[in-house]
Amino acid sequence: MPSNKHTAGAFDIRNIIGGLIGLYGIILTLMGLFGDKELDKTGGVNANLWAGLAMLVFGAAFLAWARLRPVVVPESHDDQSEAG
Numbered sequence: 549m550p551s552n553k554h555t556a557g558a559f560d561i562r563n564i565i566g567g568l569i570g571l572y573g574i575i576l577t578l579m580g581l582f583g584d585k586e587l588d589k590t591g592g593v594n595a596n597l598w599a600g601l602a603m604l605v606f607g608a609a610f611l612a613w614a615r616l617r618p619v620v621v622p623e624s625h626d627d628q629s630e631a632g
Contacts, residue, residue, distance in 0.1 A: 555618035562614035570607030576600030 557563075580597025587594065 553620050555620060557618075560614050560619055562610050566607045566610030566614065568607075569603050569610065573600045573603030573605075573607055576603060 576596045577600030580594050580600050583596065585594050585596070
């Protein structure tokens with residue numbers, strides 16, 4: 549009997565985490581590029597830009613991890629505890 553492998557796909561928590569962190573990274577990167585840099589508060593470092601870029605890398609790593617090593621969901625399972 550052939551075994552079809554099903555993956556968690558969009559419901560994999562790594563996709564959700566990677567997408568959210570990537571979205572926040574995009575927002576922070578844009579704020580670092582176009583917003584008020586407030587360099588006097590951060591000691592001359594554009595904190596929004598660097599934090600945004602780091603979050604983009606981290607989010608991309610999560611998405612790549614989910615793509616390269618997907619979670620395989622079994623098609624059916626035999627639950628012995630229900631049998632009594």
